[in-house]
Amino acid sequence: MNTIETNRPARGAWNKYAQLASSAVVYFAAVFCCVWFYSSDIALAQETNNSDIVDTTLADSSSSDLTTQDSSIIESVLASSVIGETKPAKPTGLIAWRKWNAFLLVIFFSGAIIFFTQKAKAGKSLFIRKIPGLEAIEEAVGRATEMGRTVLFIPGIQELDEIQTIAGVTILGRIARITAEYETPLMVPVRYPLVFAGAQETVKQSYAEVGRGDFYRDDMVRYVAGEQFAFAAHVNGWMMREKPAANIYMGGFFAESLLLAESGFASGAIQIAGTAEPAQLPFFIAACDYTLLGEELYAASAYLSHEPLLLGGLKGQDLFKASLIAIILLGVIGVLVFPDTLGNWLTVLLNGEYNN
């Protein structure tokens, strides 16, 4: 697991205690914010039996052709319209009991991850099948090294509070380690200030971890522009002028995906892309040499690092997927053969009380 200790300047003992205390404050603030978020806005929406609409909107917000800002606007409009229709808010408490089924699944999911993480930490080898796009990353960086050119990495165009950006920045950490080892130039253009800070920290950390901190430069990560197409225009121009040897796009992309991938293709770079945006994947498949499809993006960091914590997470997800397949098959049998028992139980498990 990446730690942020190695790059931190030495401080006194009191500073360590202060850091521990502040970390605890941060942790509790995070928990409080999550609980507050769910026990206010979403719980209010539940009063009108519309919680599934809000959650689906939140979940869908990353899978449309809209930009982050468009999605945020829709979320806020939808949430406000839902809340606007409610009666005055009732106190809902800190626990949303109607989500008992989600709670059960989270417990199962978390348990599976912890189980496999412990297994990996104990030294058991965990198999992950070959993912060609990820195998090609080292080859692409090697090509850039041989040609003496830059590796371009774009962690998507979404904010840091989007899960795809977090996945992209995590992969950036792995790639930065490789570029540091090979002493290959790295360029990371970003669209948001928070992503800029996160990416800069990640790259700096990676260079320090492989003992190449002296090769790190702050301008490896660059804030370009806040507007989606201004960002694309700048990166396109940069690609045509600098001719990077390898372009790696990992994260959430929208309408600019084909603009970037086509310019990269025209500049002669080997291109590897990964996104969980279904609308943009076809463009990446058409214009890039390798493409990670959806879930493969999230598996990438574990695949590249082979660290126990990440591998455990990946294995836990696989167990969860296998369980979903089993639930679906049991559900089909239940609905067709035992509708009043098995079929009903599985329906209640997945449906909760929302439509009852």
Add this chain to the structure above:
Amino acid sequence: MTESLTTGAHLTLWLEAFVTLALFSFLYKDNPVYKFVEHVFAGLSAGYYAGLICQSVIYTQLMDPLYTDFGANFMLLIPFVFGMMMLTRLTPIGPIPDLSWMSRWGLAITVGSTAGIFLIAQLHGLVMPQTLDTFAQFSKVTDFRSFAMASLILVGVISTLVYFYFSKEHKGVLGGVAKVGIWFIMVAFGAQFGYTVMGRVSLLIGRMSFLIDDWIGGSIGSLFN
């Protein structure tokens, strides 16, 4: 339209047309005009977003609520403190030592809360309803057509899930099912590709309509009338 155009409107149309054509010139190759417009675009965008965030976030969502009703909004001090900590990235400055490590707290809370919120949102909003709908539709089967559709969706969902199963090599039966899954994925991508291209073509038509109708037909046309 042409008769009523003012000098300002003419200038705006010509500027818009110049910028549009300059950006289109990239289709031929990178050139100084494109480079100039690209830098103007990126610079304007960065400046615009800085102003937008100052107005819509710092003033509207932080300063104004704190000033008007501090007691009810004192919780806003938490994000304010984290926001200020981000500025420690600028250290060391003069006598101020390197405190840039403090900026990681804001990043940590953003990343951690995002992961937590999205886990529930995805599970509750997508995974559970879709799992339920995949088998529940068999209870609504009335004829062969609806049964075939339900079966098609069942096969598509299961084979796609199998494709994204990383713990086993895709060989034998698993490999065969995963291959079916990738076919489903590719068919979906093909449909999505066509749908999105249609959207992009409409954007191109919009720009062409501007160049031909508004600029050539409007501004240039009025010069010869």
